[in-house]
Amino acid sequence: MLKRKLGALFLITCLTFTTVPAVLGGENNKVIIVAGDGSGDFNCDGKDDHIQINQALEYAAKSPGTIVHLKGSFTYIIGNSLLISSKTTLEGEQGVVLKLAKGLSVWGGPKTDKKPDQKKAMLMIKGNKASNVTIRNLTVDGSQSDCYSKTPLGANHYTMASLVGCDGLTIRNVTWKNGCNDAMLIYRSSNVVIDGVTVIKCGHDGICAIDVKNITVKNCKFVNRANSSTRFDSVTNGVFANNDCTTSGGGYAGLELESKVTNIQCTGNYFHDMPWGIARVHTTENNVNIRGNRYVNVRNGVLK
Numbered sequence: 001m002l003k004r005k006l007g008a009l010f011l012i013t014c015l016t017f018t019t020v021p022a023v024l025g026g027e028n029n030k031v032i033i034v035a036g037d038g039s040g041d042f043n044c045d046g047k048d049d050h051i052q053i054n055q056a057l058e059y060a061a062k063s064p065g066t067i068v069h070l071k072g073s074f075t076y077i078i079g080n081s082l083l084i085s086s087k088t089t090l091e092g093e094q095g096v097v098l099k100l101a102k103g104l105s106v107w108g109g110p111k112t113d114k115k116p117d118q119k120k121a122m123l124m125i126k127g128n129k130a131s132n133v134t135i136r137n138l139t140v141d142g143s144q145s146d147c148y149s150k151t152p153l154g155a156n157h158y159t160m161a162s163l164v165g166c167d168g169l170t171i172r173n174v175t176w177k178n179g180c181n182d183a184m185l186i187y188r189s190s191n192v193v194i195d196g197v198t199v200i201k202c203g204h205d206g207i208c209a210i211d212v213k214n215i216t217v218k219n220c221k222f223v224n225r226a227n228s229s230t231r232f233d234s235v236t237n238g239v240f241a242n243n244d245c246t247t248s249g250g251g252y253a254g255l256e257l258e259s260k261v262t263n264i265q266c267t268g269n270y271f272h273d274m275p276w277g278i279a280r281v282h283t284t285e286n287n288v289n290i291r292g293n294r295y296v297n298v299r300n301g302v303l304k
Contacts, residue, residue: 034068
């Protein structure tokens, strides 16, 4: 009798779990799937895929802790900003690409130069305020060479990520390539970790951190073609460590320090085949520690 009761209980339990909607991902596993093969909770077709991805992100905003998982291999065409809210992870898998759509009207421009919080981008923090956001394991393609080759580099057009007002931001194992402007603009944010990213030929800075507290950039690879691999502008408690910085024939520095910078550690980096390793631009410095870096075929290791 006891065995029969246990068997019945097991059957009821199994039926209960199998009837959980796929979009909920189970009680303890808040993962929702975006796919291009029809198998997801939200399904894309390679056209205006920002619509379905934003629907998934909106669901995540209402269910903090959700992972929005992009299924690969698939290229998701992005014609408008993806808006990420608090306690949300946006992740991909092998072969996932977010690619800027062709033929879009101009995003940004010179008028947004001194107003980073107004700068439209492929990836943005919703409402310019969030906490505990993670972006990982995907490729972002800014479509410069194939769709916007006449767009001037560094003119604030088509920024790849504009991440404003975020406390707790992690970007890990993301490749940013072929952009018209900054790969990652991070503004008025805190507690930022950027680890293991690759930036290939963006149109301005790879990472442009302005008015940021507690930021670590480590284990990254930068191939500049305009401006700097990373810029720390008005940064407090910044670490730039174990990064590889070079150029494709253009660009400026590996690390650019600007304005007031406090408690900066720059160690273990490899700067090679570029004009400057580290550039200081109109800085007011307090406890800036530059040591243990390697410079090969660099015009100036540290520009003072």
